[in-house]
Amino acid sequence: MFTGAAADRPPAAPAAATSPGGALRSDAADAIRRHPRLAGFADRVRAPAVSQTLRAAMAATLAYVVALQLSSGHKPLTAPLTALLVVQVTFYATLTTGARRVTAVVVGVLIASGFSALVGLSWWSLGLIILSSLVAGRIVRVNEFVPEVAISAMLVLGVTHVGDTAFTRILETLIGAVVGLTFNLLLAPPVWVEDAGDAIEDLARRLRRLLLRSAEQLTVVTPPAVAADRLRAARELDDFVGEVDTSLRRAEDSLRLNPRVSEGLMHRVVLRTGLDTLEISAVVVRVLTRGLADLAKARSPREPLFPRDVGAALQDLLGYVGDALVSFAQLVSTEVSASAETAAGRLEADLAAAHAVRDRVETLLLDTVQEDEENWFLYGALLADVNRILDELDTEHRSARLLEALDRSGRDYRERLPRLSRLGAWLTR
Known part of the structure; x- marks a missing residue:
C-alpha cells in the first residue's frame, strides 16, 4: 500500500572493478557464486574460525621445522607454541601480538636468569619471581601476555642449566614469532x-x-x-x-x-x-x-x-x-x-x-x-x-562527519607517535 514497503531491495551491484586493495575480481569467484554449494563451502572456509585454524596450524608446523634446524634444543616446542599464539586472523593483530609475546618471554627469561644467579629455586623465591614477573609485565605493557612473563620465568628457573635454557628459549620464541610474521607476509590474511x-x-x-x-x-x-x-x-x-x-x-x-x-x-x-x-x-x-x-x-x-x-x-x-x-x-x-x-x-x-x-x-x-x-x-x-x-x-552531515573523523584520526596518530609522524612529514617534504 505504501511506497517502499515491498520486499527488501537487492544489494548493490556486485563489484566488478577493484577491491579495497585494487585487485581484480576473478572469473573463478564468479563461477563459485553461481553454484550455491560451492559458494557455501567458500563462505565456510573464509570464516574467521576456519581461517584462524588453518593458518595457525600451518605456521606452527613450519616454525617447528625451522627451529629443528636452528635451535640446539632436543624438542623445540617453544617455537611452534609461539607461532601458534602469534598468528592471528589479521596481519595487524599478528604484528602487535607477536611483539608483545616476544617481549613477555624475554622479560621472563631475564628475570629468571637474575634470580637463579642470586637465590635459586625455593618456595619463597618462586613466589617472589611470580610477583616480580607480573609487575614487570604490567610495566612493559604486554597486555594479555602478562601471565606469559611469569610462565617463562618459572620454566627457565626450574631447569639446571639456566643460562643455556634461557638462550634456547629466547631463540625458539624469536623463531616462532618471525615465522608467524613471515607467514602472514607471504600469505596475507583476508580483508574482512x-x-x-x-x-x-x-x-x-x-x-x-x-x-x-x-x-x-x-x-x-x-x-x-x-x-x-x-x-x-x-x-x-x-x-x-x-x-x-x-x-x-x-x-x-x-x-x-x-x-x-x-x-x-x-x-x-x-x-x-x-x-x-x-x-x-x-x-x-x-x-x-x-x-x-x-x-x-x-x-x-x-x-x-x-x-x-x-x-x-x-x-x-x-x-x-x-x-x-x-x-x-x-x-x-x-x-x-x-x-x-x-x-x-x-x-x-x-x-x-x-x-x-x-x-x-x-x-x-x-x-x-x-x-x-x-x-x-x-x-x-x-x-x-x-x-x-x-x-x-543527510549527505552533507555525512561528509562533515567523515572529515571530522579523518582529522581526529590524524591528530591521534600524531599524539601517539610524534617522532614517527614528524619523520613521515619530513620524508613527504
Missing part, C-alpha cells in the same frame, strides 16, 4: 571489509523491516500488546548492533598494515562512521516505537492510532525512511565507484521523497492535534524522531 559491509547492510534492513511493521499498525486498531512487541523488537536491535561492531573491528584490524590494501584509513573511517549513523538511527527507531506504544495505550479499544489519511501518509514516510537507511548502508559498504554512485543517487532520491512526504505529514498532524490536544506531544515526538533520522542520513 566485505563481511563488515554485509553486516552493516543487514542492520539497515532490520531497521527497515521494523519500520514497515510499525507502519502497518498506524491505520488500524492496535492493541497495546502488539505495539509492545514492536518496542521489544526495537530493543533487541542493541544486541545485533554489538555483533556488527565486532565484525567491523575485525575489518578495521584487517585493513591496518595489510600489503593488499591501499587507503586503509579511508575505508575504516567510512565503515565506522556509517555504523555510528545506523546505531544512532536504531536508538531513534526505538524511541519512535516507544511513542507508538504510548499512543496505543492512550487510544480506546476500537480506535485506530491515526485517522486514515494521516496514517497512510505516515506509512509512506516510514517506507521512504526505511529505503533511505538501506541505500545509506549500501553506499558506505560499496567498494566500486560505479556502484557507489548508484547508491548515492538512490539515497538522494529516497531522502528527497521522504522530505516531501514529511512536509505533508507535518500539515496533517497539525490538523490532528487540534482534534486531539491530549496527545500533541506524542505527535510532535514522532515527527521529531523522523527528522533526526533524516538528518543523520
Whole structure:
C-alpha cells in the first residue's frame, strides 16, 4: 500500500572493478557464486574460525621445522607454541601480538636468569619471581601476555642449566614469532571489509523491516500488546548492533598494515562512521516505537492510532525512511565507484521523497492535534524522531562527519607517535 514497503531491495551491484586493495575480481569467484554449494563451502572456509585454524596450524608446523634446524634444543616446542599464539586472523593483530609475546618471554627469561644467579629455586623465591614477573609485565605493557612473563620465568628457573635454557628459549620464541610474521607476509590474511559491509547492510534492513511493521499498525486498531512487541523488537536491535561492531573491528584490524590494501584509513573511517549513523538511527527507531506504544495505550479499544489519511501518509514516510537507511548502508559498504554512485543517487532520491512526504505529514498532524490536544506531544515526538533520522542520513552531515573523523584520526596518530609522524612529514617534504 505504501511506497517502499515491498520486499527488501537487492544489494548493490556486485563489484566488478577493484577491491579495497585494487585487485581484480576473478572469473573463478564468479563461477563459485553461481553454484550455491560451492559458494557455501567458500563462505565456510573464509570464516574467521576456519581461517584462524588453518593458518595457525600451518605456521606452527613450519616454525617447528625451522627451529629443528636452528635451535640446539632436543624438542623445540617453544617455537611452534609461539607461532601458534602469534598468528592471528589479521596481519595487524599478528604484528602487535607477536611483539608483545616476544617481549613477555624475554622479560621472563631475564628475570629468571637474575634470580637463579642470586637465590635459586625455593618456595619463597618462586613466589617472589611470580610477583616480580607480573609487575614487570604490567610495566612493559604486554597486555594479555602478562601471565606469559611469569610462565617463562618459572620454566627457565626450574631447569639446571639456566643460562643455556634461557638462550634456547629466547631463540625458539624469536623463531616462532618471525615465522608467524613471515607467514602472514607471504600469505596475507583476508580483508574482512566485505563481511563488515554485509553486516552493516543487514542492520539497515532490520531497521527497515521494523519500520514497515510499525507502519502497518498506524491505520488500524492496535492493541497495546502488539505495539509492545514492536518496542521489544526495537530493543533487541542493541544486541545485533554489538555483533556488527565486532565484525567491523575485525575489518578495521584487517585493513591496518595489510600489503593488499591501499587507503586503509579511508575505508575504516567510512565503515565506522556509517555504523555510528545506523546505531544512532536504531536508538531513534526505538524511541519512535516507544511513542507508538504510548499512543496505543492512550487510544480506546476500537480506535485506530491515526485517522486514515494521516496514517497512510505516515506509512509512506516510514517506507521512504526505511529505503533511505538501506541505500545509506549500501553506499558506505560499496567498494566500486560505479556502484557507489548508484547508491548515492538512490539515497538522494529516497531522502528527497521522504522530505516531501514529511512536509505533508507535518500539515496533517497539525490538523490532528487540534482534534486531539491530549496527545500533541506524542505527535510532535514522532515527527521529531523522523527528522533526526533524516538528518543523520543527510549527505552533507555525512561528509562533515567523515572529515571530522579523518582529522581526529590524524591528530591521534600524531599524539601517539610524534617522532614517527614528524619523520613521515619530513620524508613527504
